Amino acid sequence: xxxxxxxxxxxxxxxxxxxxxxxxxxxxxxxxxxxxxxxxxxxxxxxxxxxxxxxxxxxxxxxxxxxxxxxxxxxxxxxxxxxxxxxxxxxxxxxxxxxxxxxxxxxxxxxxxxxxxxxxxxxxxxxxxxxxxxxxxxxxxxxxxxxxxxxxxxxxxxxxxxxxxxxxxxxxxxxxxxxxxxxxxxxxxxxxxxxxxxxxxxxxxxxxxxxxxxxxxxxxxxxxxxxxxxxxxxxxxxxxxxxxxxxxxxxxxxxxxxxxxxxxxxxxxxxxxxxxxxxxxxxxxxxxxxxxxxxxxxxxxxxxxxxxxxxxxxxxxxxxxxxxxxxxxxxxxxxxxxxxxxxxxxxxxxxxxxxxxxxxxxxxxxxxxxxxxxxxxxxxxxxxxxxxxxxxxxxxxxxxxxxxxxxxxxxxxxxxxxxxxxxxxxxxxxxxxxxxxxxxxxxxxxxxxxxxxxxxxxxxx
DNA sequence: CACTGGAGCCAC
DNA sequence: AAACGTGGCTCCAGTG
Numbered sequence: 001x002x003x004x005x006x007x008x009x010x011x012x013x014x015x016x017x018x019x020x021x022x023x024x025x026x027x028x029x030x031x032x033x034x035x036x037x038x039x040x041x042x043x044x045x046x047x048x049x050x051x052x053x054x055x056x057x058x059x060x061x062x063x064x065x066x067x068x069x070x071x072x073x074x075x076x077x078x079x080x081x082x083x084x085x086x087x088x089x090x091x092x093x094x095x096x097x098x099x100x101x102x103x104x105x106x107x108x109x110x111x112x113x114x115x116x117x118x119x120x121x122x123x124x125x126x127x128x129x130x131x132x133x134x135x136x137x138x139x140x141x142x143x144x145x146x147x148x149x150x151x152x153x154x155x156x157x158x159x160x161x162x163x164x165x166x167x168x169x170x171x172x173x174x175x176x177x178x179x180x181x182x183x184x185x186x187x188x189x190x191x192x193x194x195x196x197x198x199x200x201x202x203x204x205x206x207x208x209x210x211x212x213x214x215x216x217x218x219x220x221x222x223x224x225x226x227x228x229x230x231x232x233x234x235x236x237x238x239x240x241x242x243x244x245x246x247x248x249x250x251x252x253x254x255x256x257x258x259x260x261x262x263x264x265x266x267x268x269x270x271x272x273x274x275x276x277x278x279x280x281x282x283x284x285x286x287x288x289x290x291x292x293x294x295x296x297x298x299x300x301x302x303x304x305x306x307x308x309x310x311x312x313x314x315x316x317x318x319x320x321x322x323x324x325x326x327x328x329x330x331x332x333x334x335x336x337x338x339x340x341x342x343x344x345x346x347x348x349x350x351x352x353x354x355x356x357x358x359x360x361x362x363x364x365x366x367x368x369x370x371x372x373x374x375x376x377x378x379x380x381x382x383x384x385x386x387x388x389x390x391x392x393x394x395x396x397x398x399x400x401x402x403x404x405x406x407x408x409x410x411x412x413x414x415x416x417x418x419x420x421x422x423x424x425x426x427x428x429x430x431x432x433x434x435x436x437x438x439x440x441x442x443x444x445x446x447x448x449x450x451x452x453x454x455x456x457x458x459x460x461x
Numbered sequence: 462c463a464c465t466g467g468a469g470c471c472a473c
Numbered sequence: 474a475a476a477c478g479t480g481g482c483t484c485c486a487g488t489g
Contacts, residue, residue, distance in 0.1 A: 127484090362477075
């Protein structure tokens, strides 16, 4: 039995009941589309597989492995590329094998590898998503589980199938998979999500005034600011893509505990990978950085000093400022929180959950933030569902993804649904938890009536 | 043959 | 001091 307060118990008790209803509702699946998509994808997979068999690399592969050749074995491919064909291997796994992930394979610069990786992506889409969705669908409805008892952070999870990792970033795979999720007759899919839930939630813990300002003032943009610093740009020179890199390849990794050496390598590679340019120009960011006095990534080891004029040195300075100037109150909170946990052997989240047991520093700092952010969502889900029932609406909630809710909304009920959502998130939630010290923002995306999840588009609410 | 850990990749 | 947090699923390769 894990220690728990009555407040926390109640949330998960009510949450389990609410999520059981969500599971029972289920989400409608276009099985005809799915069958067609599986068959089309299989044809593509076969074509690509035939294509790569014409390459010399495949012949070397077959020579080495003979009848044991297996296109799904990345270990075999890595051996072929890095041993037989002598391409430089830049990384190894912790068990000493050549790393066979996307980044390391791509470092060979081979066309064969590009085709191979696309083949693998399509195979993953087919097995983990398309086939799995079809297999789990009963009478046209999919009923993913949303258990609350499996996660150390008191976040939620989802399995059979996992509804919380449906592809969205790769445009091709996103469309392929999400077209399978459709609304009921006369309805449309509506997804609402908290904007920057974890950052807002973290701020309720550390109360860093600099972060409060970022959240309160919609003209300020932390991700853009960091992207500008990293690539030595003016704010208006930060493109959409460059901001995205600032967010997902610096800010979030830093919050989760990453460090400058690893960030520098990744941020340097991102320029090439995403073809980053100065906004509105054709100047790539390598050339730009060069004009600003940064000529190379640098090659210092993890325990060495980075050299002047290298990107490594630059990123180390940015990291230092990030934690010691920009967000020094946040940084101090991390230290204090970790010390208190070491002293007490447990901590209590703002939502009432008590976490005890052996945690490392990053876990102790991240768990309360991730957990509480999910508790916001869960509390709102329970209340929204309750109100929908009270008003005898035909619409229903069909899924949950950590900080978002997917609902199947009857065509005449969108306004009413959004009114409930706003009431709950903007008014009821901050009233329930007085420690919420930042304004919360909710965003909504709506698919056309009869349309699929893929077709969702943001609307103003 | 069943099982398991490692590796990889999908999401937030 | 250490070096990205929380999950789930699939496949391989090795074990008994």
